Amino acid sequence: MSLTRGRCLLPDLRKSRGWTQKELAERLKPYVNVPVPSLSKYEIGDRDLPDLVRKACAIVFDVTMDDLYEYKW
Template sequence: MSMYAGRCLLGDYLGSRGWSQRYLARLSGVPTSTVSDYIRNDSLMSLNHAKNIANVLGCNIDDLYEWVSD
């Protein structure tokens, strides 16, 4: 069974913490425009970005997306 990334949950994390995209960008080193792209599901996170963002949020990389099986 294969799994693929569905909806990005980053916006949910930011909302629950009351954080802005700009604040996450500053903490993680990921450009604000890129964070916005991820939240809009316009692109998938690179492994480096996912690792940095997960570290800042205190979660696992797998927690950043809904995972869908085929």
């Protein structure tokens, strides 16, 4: 049985800090430019987080890259 990546936890992390998508986009700017419409697609699962965006989010939220997704068996 293999581990699969589930739901993106980006909206949970963002909301737990009280940030809007626009505020998150601003915090990501030193690392990567992510437009708000792209953040929205990542959060609802329409698109996977690219590795560079994933790394930048991990830095901004002070979590590991794996912490950005829910994993299941």
